[in-house]
Amino acid sequence: MRPDKPHRRRRAADIVQMPWQQLVNPLPPTPLISEDEVEAIHRAALQLLETVGVRCAFGEARALLAHAGASVDEADQRIRIGRDIVEEALKTVRAEIRLTPRNPERAVRLGGRHLTTAAVLGPPNCTDLVRGRRSGSLADLGELLKLTQAFNIVQMNGWPVEPLDVEVRFRHLAATRAMLTLTDKVPYVFCQSRQRIEDVLTMCAIARGETLEEFGDRPGVFSIINTNTPLTYDVPMTVGVMDMARHGQPVLLTPFIMAGASTPATIAGAMALNTAEVLFGVVLSQLVRPGAPVLYGCAAMNVDMKTGAPAYGLADMQRCTLIGGQMARRYRMPMRSSNFSSANIPDFASGYESANACFAAAAAGAHLLMHAAGWVEGGLCTSYEKFVLDCEIVQSLAQTLVPPRIDADTLALTEIAEVGPGGHFFGTPRTISTFETAFYRPLVSATQNYGAWLEAGGKSAAERATAIWQEALNHYAEPDIDPSTVEALDAFVARRTEQGGAPLD
């Protein structure tokens, strides 16, 4: 608490939004393919692991897998894993993971019927309609972390822009300090090197008032592992899987599947490779620490044959998402999906692509929606306006998924009888008393008629979103944090800075 700055503690009262909550997805997951076909993909993945194998550049991993019975060819770094090893590893994966950040009220569950969201992750650029497009800076990161904190529907941190103005070897320290102080939501860890992972986990432990060892007993962060499809694990990603497992923290095993480029030009081949690479990570993580939390990641899509670019958010990606959900259920693993889109600006295509991606995630029974808010330009840029607009999409989805109460009170037969044929319900006690709460109140969507809308400036949804992120920043309230925790974080950052930070390996 900083009693000398009372205005900063004010809630963003002017933005009407849903309260913080763990979202529940009541939809029965939608299968796109048959159970037999799920098994066919599973068997194909096993066969790929057994016969083609995975090339892994990290010797420690090869040694561990060889010890576990895998066939390792050191000449070309190829590891072939028998299905018995895979089946053994699958026995210890967890169906549900609870992540607890420094504020236990922001804990989230990945699994069951829950749907959890995280902000956009990784763009080097950011843009807004006031200041234009630019390379990301620490100041931009700070603002986007404030938006992450301000919108309840964003439940975990992403890495909403890369602070390119901070020297690489110190960047993880500065960014993590910002994340841990400006938000109290689950932090993200970039798996870029062993030292960086340890630095960031140590900071996250400090934020929870724990030692690094204590931190490992209770998951509190997460990281994405993007394998180099086809069938390649590079050093940073392999270290990531192993070190996160060692520290008891979850990774989202998400192969970079572009059917027609990194996999055969078929959905089946794409999902076979996706599954094989996920299973490789599962084996590795469970060998390091049985029960280590891992997610079945599915960001599979096709390459656009016209541009050679990934077709983020287009129809075939949604098909992969639905199948990915089926595969994750096959393994009783939590499933990660994404709010992807190819659009460069928050226009109609951006809206429909993102909405489809989010609805497909829900239909797939995904447990984690990555890049839930802010993603444009296929992930190369974060849009402040898109951040707000995506919050609208995800909030709407959350509202859609709430089964309404159906009972004598809500069926309201007496009220209907009293109003009678041809009457209206504007003035009934129920309508008046539930004026503000009965229905979804949009952030940006508007029902003004054309004339009123034109008179109000004729603004597009993206243009209207500008005022909302500005308001969110103006009313941003820093979350409570013990001053001694901040001191401890600063001391750690100072010491590690003095030691030279952590250059990329």
Added chain:
Amino acid sequence: MRPDKPHRRRRAADIVQMPWQQLVNPLPPTPLISEDEVEAIHRAALQLLETVGVRCAFGEARALLAHAGASVDEADQRIRIGRDIVEEALKTVRAEIRLTPRNPERAVRLGGRHLTTAAVLGPPNCTDLVRGRRSGSLADLGELLKLTQAFNIVQMNGWPVEPLDVEVRFRHLAATRAMLTLTDKVPYVFCQSRQRIEDVLTMCAIARGETLEEFGDRPGVFSIINTNTPLTYDVPMTVGVMDMARHGQPVLLTPFIMAGASTPATIAGAMALNTAEVLFGVVLSQLVRPGAPVLYGCAAMNVDMKTGAPAYGLADMQRCTLIGGQMARRYRMPMRSSNFSSANIPDFASGYESANACFAAAAAGAHLLMHAAGWVEGGLCTSYEKFVLDCEIVQSLAQTLVPPRIDADTLALTEIAEVGPGGHFFGTPRTISTFETAFYRPLVSATQNYGAWLEAGGKSAAERATAIWQEALNHYAEPDIDPSTVEALDAFVARRTEQGGAPLD
């Protein structure tokens, strides 16, 4: 065929789109509420019909229902229907309806696992980015009918703009002539008066080379009945239900539900009224002609408490859609949903609202998606650009719903083994040979990177859509029609015009 105008027969070859097909929805329908709650809504609807009743201004309907055992209060035109009468009527409703227009290849099925689409219906205005917003004219109607014909994903006609430059009493004649010659898809009939219905059905019969009596043996058109919620059937709508049934043609019974305005401010109350009013129409239609085709329409939504306007396309509408699907399945009736949106222009909100509405329709197991293409301004305007953009949404949905082939060929294990870890699939025989067909090819969505997109003009999706409708109009090919059919239509229009047309009653 008009051999003197060969260029007009050319297909719109430059627009890459899905072929004409009957869409199949493989998704298991998504229940939002329990079976018990479905029954609770059903019982509430029966109770409303029994105790509150429906006010119906059409004496002929009151007489028919009185004869069937309903309790009729002529003083306030109230009809109370016992549940036995409702249950009896439900026995004869059809679970599936086949609609056959003049070109039998454009026949569609409403029911089962099929999803059928129709263009936007009813807006008095239209707009495009080249010529701006304007009152609808016969020329605009002609263009929008050409777009309806050009895009395969639009399977039936709507009434894509009202030709306000044609005198009211002749308007149905001019519009129907345009619809029957510029398209060969299922035509729409506006139920505005007994005479108009007969005029239009007669023209549709002529187009099929049939008498009006023959036409009644095989459904070939459709109409929407919007009841005046709560519990009121006016004369045109009641005539519509009765006359369409008499002629064996289907109506979409779609109450105008705005929770908080025309119904209590609860989803439960809204769906109870929706169901009661649909069931009233079911009873009436089945009394006129047992087996008459009818659809369970659900366009239920809330009123935006801030503007007093319907919240088209927002979250609570999607919830109603999911429950509407459950009610329709309860009655084994085909279900009608809509691609609704509140947005005034095709911006981000327009995109996400429409995508959500379409995905919700699919999840609800809807059989007919009305207003599938073109709707803006809450239905008061048709946007040419939105027409194209909506085609993209519906095409994408259709592609998403196609279960991919999963077999030894598509799993492609040999291809993967040959490429090996770290390789790429750009040059494999499969990738090369399926270059154009492997994945969804978007109409408007683009995967260009930011630089290339900027260089290409930095156009929004809506701006890019302009070129596509222009191209569709330029390449429009008039569907085949026998010259004698056109003559017969013209003769009919001439005769009815000479007779003074059909003024609104």
